[in-house]
Amino acid sequence: MAYSDKVIDHYENPRNVGALDKADPSVGTGMVGAPACGDVMKLQIKVSASGVIEDARFKTYGCGSAIASSSLVTEWVKGKTLDEAMAIRNTQIAEELALPPVKIHCSILAEDAIKAAVEDYRKKHGDTTAGHPVESSQQQAA
């Protein structure tokens, strides 16, 4: 598999690896994927009182493209409002990283991770207007 330079850069020097306190009310946690499929992404966002994502962390079990996709979205969501973050599309991620067709699912997973993290945050704050309910990591891991 020939990876693009950007994928290799994110894989070798992943941005924002780590964890935030998932019990913190200002933190939203999203976990998507399944070990049997070869990818699990956990994305966490820390949201300021004004509704702006001020920090993000990820942990990913997956191939180089999955690690790069999640690393990239932690950079992209920082400084964005929740609605702006929700507007990030997998096609933008795939284009930025020049993912080959067989790796497009990694970018879809990264988009899903953003949505899951935002919805977890909104759920914590009693906001159910975010659309269809998506199970967040807390429910899944319970």
Place this chain on the structure above:
Amino acid sequence: MQLPVYLDYSATTPVDPRVVDAMVPWLGQRFGNPASRSHAYGWDAEQAVEQAREHVAALVGCDVRELVWTSGATESINLAIKGAASFYKDKGKHLITVKTEHKATLDTMRELEREGFEVTYLDVQENGLLDLEQFAQALRKDTVLASVMLVNNEIGVIQDIAALGRMCRDRGVLFHVDSAQATGKVAIDLASLPVDLMSFSAHKTYGPKGVGALYVRRKPRVRIDAQIHGGGHERGMRSGTLPTHQIVGMGEAFRIARAEMATENDRIRMLRDRLHRGIVALEEVYINGDMDQRVPHNLNASFNYVEGESLIMAVKDLAVSSGSACTSASLEPSYVLRALGRSDELAHSSIRFSVGRFTTEEDVDFAIALLKDKVGRLREMSPLWEMVKEGIDLNTVQWSAH
């Protein structure tokens, strides 16, 4: 030390420099066709081919008249299975093989299924070995042939060929053995083994690619229908001008293997065991395949909670094989490891290490240090590892499949 460190001797081996030296003259001034009976160029080449045949026969304990040159193990396997199935089709149309065989065998069997044969694909036990009782029960009155590999290419386990062969012989079933991964690693004595057909390759034993041989027993005589026609070379079983330089290379490689295998295997076992100790010192590492009934060259390990493709990417300074076929764009885990009952995750995170003639202690120590560093780094990045460390049983988690 040359990077990447080569630990993939089961994929192929470098041609031993002594083998290269033996081959070169047959590409240059000694270019004759071994089938030319009317002049010295031909006689010279024929003599070289026959001497090579003696070297191969000596390593595996057979008569020179029982060996047919081919282009490699894949052709040998095709010729053995299709050739015997075709010749004996009036006896029956049932064949037996094992789920962990090489694709050369499995794809050949699939082709014969399309031609109307019925094939039984036997499971293996968790250690990769066949259950002898299960094998015995699979043998039927209309079974023509059973095919089992001596040494598995992925996990290195050694099947009990002598016992399997005796069962076949008692029931009048032909027995083919794929020995591509076995020559120079385990002793083979066809004079005493109840085996009817055996396939060999040169390039897994420090010979050149593109040449192999098929053993066809003479007493009791085994017949096969040729699959390639044109000229009647190799007693009609495999036509085509013999590649003298390739054959000389295989002969020299097998001569060296016979002379050196005892001391070489001791050294290789020491290296493999050193690698084994270094790897199992990491947490959550699982060895695939039986550790006793195994060639000393092979180690196949799964690194739990690390995804296979990223692991391969992380260890790019090691030339190893992944149990995960992600790299070939089919996201299928190894069918061999699945047949052992390994989960998809463990099958995906497996690496086959195979050491060989030119592997050094320094190579092995480099591999251990690199794996320790990279597996640690990937686990730090893994949400699964984090959950396991928090005491969460991953089997109870409801994952969102995608």
